[in-house]
Amino acid sequence: MAIIYTPGHNLITDSLIMHGIVRLYGDSVREIERIGEKYKIELIEDPKNKEALEILAEEAEIYADKSISKAFLGSSTILGKINISNINESPKVFPKWVSDIKNSIENFEPVTHLYTSEHKSKFKEERSRSSKLYTLHLPLSLIYGKYSQSDYKVIKDSYYRVCYNCFLFSNLGIIYGTSIVRTDKRTSEGTNSVVNILTLIPVEKVRGADVLLLQRFVEGKGIKLDVELTVLASLLYVLSIGETIYHVSFDVECLVWQLRRSERKIKKEINQKGKTEKANQRGLETISIKINDLLEIIARIKYEFDDFPKFIGLLARDEDGAYLLHQLAETLVFRHDVYPVIRNISTYLLDRYSKEEKIKCDDSQYCRYAKKVHILAEILSDILSKYRLPLSGIKENREFQKFTT
Numbered sequence: 001m002a003i004i005y006t007p008g009h010n011l012i013t014d015s016l017i018m019h020g021i022v023r024l025y026g027d028s029v030r031e032i033e034r035i036g037e038k039y040k041i042e043l044i045e046d047p048k049n050k051e052a053l054e055i056l057a058e059e060a061e062i063y064a065d066k067s068i069s070k071a072f073l074g075s076s077t078i079l080g081k082i083n084i085s086n087i088n089e090s091p092k093v094f095p096k097w098v099s100d101i102k103n104s105i106e107n108f109e110p111v112t113h114l115y116t117s118e119h120k121s122k123f124k125e126e127r128s129r130s131s132k133l134y135t136l137h138l139p140l141s142l143i144y145g146k147y148s149q150s151d152y153k154v155i156k157d158s159y160y161r162v163c164y165n166c167f168l169f170s171n172l173g174i175i176y177g178t179s180i181v182r183t184d185k186r187t188s189e190g191t192n193s194v195v196n197i198l199t200l201i202p203v204e205k206v207r208g209a210d211v212l213l214l215q216r217f218v219e220g221k222g223i224k225l226d227v228e229l230t231v232l233a234s235l236l237y238v239l240s241i242g243e244t245i246y247h248v249s250f251d252v253e254c255l256v257w258q259l260r261r262s263e264r265k266i267k268k269e270i271n272q273k274g275k276t277e278k279a280n281q282r283g284l285e286t287i288s289i290k291i292n293d294l295l296e297i298i299a300r301i302k303y304e305f306d307d308f309p310k311f312i313g314l315l316a317r318d319e320d321g322a323y324l325l326h327q328l329a330e331t332l333v334f335r336h337d338v339y340p341v342i343r344n345i346s347t348y349l350l351d352r353y354s355k356e357e358k359i360k361c362d363d364s365q366y367c368r369y370a371k372k373v374h375i376l377a378e379i380l381s382d383i384l385s386k387y388r389l390p391l392s393g394i395k396e397n398r399e400f401q402k403f404t405t
């Protein structure tokens with residue numbers, strides 16, 4: 001039996017590393033305890049779920065062949081998940097990411113040898129140009145891009161780099177420990193992308209099996225939507241369409257972080273002739289929120305209104321619906337009165353149906369749900385009346401704003 005500590009990069013990266021370790025070590029993990037932004041993990045040396053590494057190695061081998069099409073990648077729940085998290089469209093980035101995964105698997109060492117309390121300083125993991133270390137891409141860290149902010153100035157800096165094991169486990173964490181909701185929009189200026197990444201983390205001391213249960217809520221393919229969702233709307237969307245579990249016996253937080261990429265064409269200042277593309281990528285927003293009650297509320301809604309996941313999917317089709325999804329998420333999280341948002345949803349559904357007049361009412365989902373929405377209102381009102389206090393522990397951090405291009 002050994003006790004290890006995650007390295008202390010930041011809560012996002014350490015949570016991904018913790019999820020990666022639990023996925024690989026499975027039943028060998030006895031206990032996990034969050035200490036600030038790190039995790040203390042008690043485990044025995046032998047990884048129980050080596051196929052997680054084998055599958056990743058197989059895919060890395062396949063996708064190292066650059067002729068493999070992006071459509072093929074989109075069907076993968078392993079490297080496809082990493083691809084959907086990546087907002088850096090530079091053609092060099094994803095192939096390098098895949099080859100770094102291959103190298104990190106070849107260098108893999110049991111964590112009991114590596115993750116001592118001095119790990120980070122021993123490997124000199126920091127903003128660095130060292131070719132022995134691996135770039136911690138924006139989705140794996142949120143804050144360690146090429147540019148950083150200091151005294152309100154944006155300064156160019158080296159990427160944050162980590163050892164092969166931190167790189168490997170944070171990637172396993174993205175694959176198995178997160179849900180990703182992505183929207184790409186073409187504009188006359190270029191493509192704008194928004195990526196919301198969610199992970200569930202324990203607040204107190206738990207068993208390895210407890211964290212594996214949390215992974216079942218979120219793992220699977222990344223989700224691509226035509227419409228942008230706020231972090232709260234993403235939370236409701238993912239928890240509603242995912243597996244339904246009524247009761248988690250320990251305190252759980254959902255950590256959500258958002259990445260944005262915007263592309264714009266700017267005139268070259270020197271000759272004013274050509275236009276050049278400039279992409280701006282940034283980690284924008286994080287929230288952490290205790291979600292035990294929300295999980296239970298959603299499970300009860302789904303039990304009494306089994307079309308709820310389809311209903312949520314219907315709202316996530318256009319901007320007005322996405323706004324109502326955010327309002328509904330706020331209502332459930334902060335226990336507001338349900339009737340104002342239900343009235344807005346009802347108007348929206350009828351309005352959408354009237355724009356589809358050629359479709360018979362029986363065939364239109366908008367019409368069917370408009371007829372049923374008062375049933376949902378009663379169910380929501382009844383359920384929320386049993387949860388008097390708002391969900392506690394929402395922490396927002398907008399100071400994470402860092403830049404990279």
Ligand SMILES: [Zn+2]
Pocket residue numbers: 007119120123125162163164165166167
């Ligand atoms: Zn490391």
